[in-house]
Amino acid sequence: MAGRRTLAVWCPDWPAVAAAADADMSPDQPVAVISANRVVTCSATARAMGVRRGMRKRESQARCPSLHVVTVDAGRDGRYFDPVVAAVAEVIPTVEVLRPGLMVLPAAGAARYFDGEEVAAEKLIDVISACGVESQTGIADELFTSVAAARHGQIVPTGSDAEFLADLPISELGAEPSLSAADRDQLIDLLWRLGVRTMGAFAQLASSDVATRFGSDAVVAHRAARGMPGRAPSGRLSATDVVISHECDPPIDRVDAAAFVGRRLADELHRALMAAAVACTRLTVHATTTGGQQSSRTWRCAEPLTPEATADRIRWQLDGWLSGKAGDRPDSPIVSLRLEPVELVDSGALQFGFRGAGIPGGDGEVADRARRALVRVQGLLGGEAVRVPVRSGGRGTSERITLVPLGDELTPRSDPDAPWPGRVPEPAPSVLLSAPVRVCDMYDEPVQVTRRGVFSAEPTTVIWGSRTWELRWWAGPWPADERWWASPSEQVGTHARAQVLLDDSRALLLRYQQQNWTVEGVYE
Numbered sequence: 001m002a003g004r005r006t007l008a009v010w011c012p013d014w015p016a017v018a019a020a021a022d023a024d025m026s027p028d029q030p031v032a033v034i035s036a037n038r039v040v041t042c043s044a045t046a047r048a049m050g051v052r053r054g055m056r057k058r059e060s061q062a063r064c065p066s067l068h069v070v071t072v073d074a075g076r077d078g079r080y081f082d083p084v085v086a087a088v089a090e091v092i093p094t095v096e097v098l099r100p101g102l103m104v105l106p107a108a109g110a111a112r113y114f115d116g117e118e119v120a121a122e123k124l125i126d127v128i129s130a131c132g133v134e135s136q137t138g139i140a141d142e143l144f145t146s147v148a149a150a151r152h153g154q155i156v157p158t159g160s161d162a163e164f165l166a167d168l169p170i171s172e173l174g175a176e177p178s179l180s181a182a183d184r185d186q187l188i189d190l191l192w193r194l195g196v197r198t199m200g201a202f203a204q205l206a207s208s209d210v211a212t213r214f215g216s217d218a219v220v221a222h223r224a225a226r227g228m229p230g231r232a233p234s235g236r237l238s239a240t241d242v243v244i245s246h247e248c249d250p251p252i253d254r255v256d257a258a259a260f261v262g263r264r265l266a267d268e269l270h271r272a273l274m275a276a277a278v279a280c281t282r283l284t285v286h287a288t289t290t291g292g293q294q295s296s297r298t299w300r301c302a303e304p305l306t307p308e309a310t311a312d313r314i315r316w317q318l319d320g321w322l323s324g325k326a327g328d329r330p331d332s333p334i335v336s337l338r339l340e341p342v343e344l345v346d347s348g349a350l351q352f353g354f355r356g357a358g359i360p361g362g363d364g365e366v367a368d369r370a371r372r373a374l375v376r377v378q379g380l381l382g383g384e385a386v387r388v389p390v391r392s393g394g395r396g397t398s399e400r401i402t403l404v405p406l407g408d409e410l411t412p413r414s415d416p417d418a419p420w421p422g423r424v425p426e427p428a429p430s431v432l433l434s435a436p437v438r439v440c441d442m443y444d445e446p447v448q449v450t451r452r453g454v455f456s457a458e459p460t461t462v463i464w465g466s467r468t469w470e471l472r473w474w475a476g477p478w479p480a481d482e483r484w485w486a487s488p489s490e491q492v493g494t495h496a497r498a499q500v501l502l503d504d505s506r507a508l509l510l511r512y513q514q515q516n517w518t519v520e521g522v523y524e
Contacts, residue, residue: 004232005158006143007115008150009088009124011135013375016043018080019070020351027132030064035072060373069514075099087127093277096233098178098490104146104233107139117155119291140164143231144224147176161227166200168374173199173221181217190214194345199225207502209507242272245340251290255319261337263316269339270307279304282343291332295321296340308375310339316382345424378406391416395423395480396497397509397521398432424478429509429521439500440508449496449512462500469502476511489514499523 011017016031025031030038030046034057042051050063061067077100092110097103100219107366110120114361121137128135130280138149140156145165145353149156151172154368156164163173172192174184194204203225210222223230242266252258273280283305284298299305299313303416322329371524378386387403393414395399400423401458402413437446453476464470496512507523 005105005111005139005141006104006146006233007110007117007121007124008102008104008138008140008143008146009128009135010138010147010150011084011101011128011133013041013043014081015041015072015077016046017133018077018100019068022076023068023070023078025068029068031068031070032060032064033070033072040072049347059203060495074100084128084131084133087131088124088409089123091127091262094233098147102147102176102178104143121155125397141485142227142229143178143470144179145227147179147327148172151175151308154268162203162225163227164171165225166198166228168199170197170199170202173202173225179224180221184217184221187214187218187221198329199456203227210456228493242269242276242341244269244272246337248333248335248337249251253333255322256313257317257518258322258334259311259315261319263317265312265339266307266314269310269341273341273344276329280310280341281344281345282341283310283313284340284342285314286338287318287334287342288336288338289330289332291330291435293332295330298490304345306375314339314374374406384385393418393420395420396511397424398434400428401432401483406470424509426512427523430524431522433522435464435519437510437517448515449477449494451478453477453494453496458499459498461511462502469512471500473501475499476510 001111015033017027019033020027020029021030027043028045030043030051032042032046032051034040037057039051039053039055039057039060042053043314046067048065049067051067053058055063057069061069069462072420080421081097083098085095085097088103088105092113094109094145095103095105107120110124111117114120114123117139121139124137125135136150136153138146138152138156140146140149141161143156145161148165148168154164154427162457163329170188174188175178188355191202196205202222205222207222211219246261246265248261254419263407269280281304284296293339295317297317299317305313318334374386385403386406388410389401389404390404390412392400392402392411392412393416399414400416402411404410409521438458440461440463441447442460443457444461445457447459460471477496478498480495480497494512494515496513498510499507500510501507508519509521509523511518511520
């Protein structure tokens with residue numbers, strides 16, 4: 001749930017704030033916004049002088065003779081709130097305005113960029129304060145909870161939405177009109193008369209009872225009170241249709257010339273994406289020859305492409321095409337290139353922390369430098385030359401690692417959360433090998449693993465290379481019953497693993513297959 005956390009920004013009494021700004025009044029002046037002759041919003045100064053929501057206009061003016069009274073004007077509210085939204089969008093582009101005075105946005109990008117949710121919330125308050133507006137922020141797992149948290153100026157810990165909402169009064173269900181139905185007040189009044197005074201008490205009611213007794217809006221409110229998953233902020237990226245095309249004059253028939261043009265197109269593409277506040281995670285490169293032959297390939301990366309990574313992928317594709325086998329090479333020079341972004345993400349995906357990692361699990365500037373070095377090596381040697389490990393599923397230690405080219409999606413070969421009966425117990429070896437060894441008994445005879453899954457004799461020594469080690473301790477063998485469904489010709493035979501401790505205090509993980517032993521790992 002931490003990955004979809006929501007940050008809400010609430011500007012209290014916004015219609016009154018916008019009315020004061022429209023009249024060029026000081027924020028300290030009492031202001032009330034009325035509709036149907038009743039106060040719908042008033043400033044903090046007006047409240048301090050006794051003005052309340054729902055009060056009649058004449059009564060509010062009697063309590064506060066200096067009260068500035070204006071009628072509701074949605075256009076005015078939106079017009080004065082737009083600069084505030086623009087200021088926030090400069091920091092975090094994907095913003096959804098629920099109504100003038102209230103906006104929500106994904107918290108993940110902000111927290112990653114500002115090195116924490118609390119720091120991100122404080123930064124947004126500073127940004128809005130620079131516009132001369134007061135604000136409060138709240139962060140929670142769900143959108144409804146984050147808005148409630150903003151009204152109380154709190155950051156709700158991950159997984160604690162229901163706990164935070166439980167003590168709030170039932171009236172909080174209708175506190176935000178943009179998140180409730182028009183008749184939500186009737187539901188709240190009914191619940192109050194039934195003795196349901198808090199959101200926690202409402203959440204304890206059975207969902208079936210709520211649905212059959214109170215109607216569809218009550219179901220929505222009940223899910224919100226329980227902190228159930230709802231929609232995430234739906235701020236949309238700026239409309240963008242970025243396609244970079246280039247007509248090669250003269251046509252290109254050499255890899256170095258193609259790489260040079262590809263680098264220039266990559267820079268042009270990323271300038272256009274940056275102007276649109278988006279980044280590309282899937283890119284299609286099209287190349288066409290004078291004879292009409294085409295090469296199209298879509299490159300997908302788990303992380304947004306940089307200009308250098310884009311240029312490398314253009315070069316890899318054209319190098320493979322122009323230098324391929326005789327039957328696969330184009331019969332004429334390349335006359336046009338086109339870069340077409342297929343999948344875009346908001347620029348928050350590029351927001352690494354000031355002290356954050358450049359690679360998954362990395363730490364600060366050292367990791368960023370290491371990643372840049374790896375990308376450079378990949379650019380020199382090719383896309384498959386640099387690989388990173390991904391936790392995978394399997395029984396053996398080496399099987400539980402999938403090597404994925406740097407920049408590709410970190411997709412394991414097998415599900416690591418599957419049961420995998422017979423897998424090697426923890427801890428895992430720190431060094432993985434595949435070196436042949438001999439396991440012998442006290443008579444220097446080879447020790448095998450029988451069909452019953454036991455040693456043919458008690459192992460006493462291990463011969464590895466030109467050296468012989470005495471065994472201090474051993475455990476196993478653990479048979480791996482694999483491919484039992486296959487025909488006898490396709491089965492791998494007896495397959496087992498064992499752990500041994502040598503006389504020099506090193507521990508090894510041994511693998512037995514096809515009547516031979518190998519060192520699969522070393523424990524350090």
